[in-house]
Amino acid sequence: MNEAKEVAVIKTSEGEMVAEFWPDVAPKTVENFKKLAKSGFYDGTAFHRVIKGFMIQGGDPLTKDESKKARWGTGDPGYKIDAEFSKKSHERGVLSMARSQDPNSAGSQFFICHGAPKFLDGQYTAFGKLIKG
Structure with missing residues (x-):
């Protein structure tokens, strides 16, 4: 029997992105992201840092206010989570x-990798990948 995977749908002015999670790689990070998304924390936020060929960064609640x-780039939910580094490659x-x-x-x-910044491997917590968008 195939268990359906929970995904994140990220809606932007440029269209939708769909991401699958890697709970086996970064369980606490996945749970944190899902909790914030389900609570509406990310609603109305912007991708405030865009570097072509590298990545786009979002999730800062301060971006809701011009x-x-x-x-x-300095906002957060009021707490920090521990890193869950893995051997997953940033691609x-x-x-x-x-x-x-x-x-x-x-x-x-x-952030969502636009290029393949392998120099981030083992130094940042990778927790999923786009499957659409």
Whole structure:
């Protein structure tokens, strides 16, 4: 029997992206992302950092307010989660948690790889991959 996988549907002004999760690789990160998404935390946020050929970054609640643009990239849910580094490779379409220099500083911000930034492997928590979009 095939168990249906839960996915994330990320709706943007450019269309929809669908991502599958890797709970076997980063269970706490997957649960955190799902909890935030289901609570509406990500609703109305923007991809505030876009670097062609590298990644797009979103998940900052401050991006809901244009008057806070100078602080975009610094917002979080009010807590941090521990890193769950793995051997998963950062390649096009991989979802991974954004963080500061502290490996255990991720909260809500995530990025989607546009290129194949393998130099991030083992240093950022990869937790899923786009299957559409």
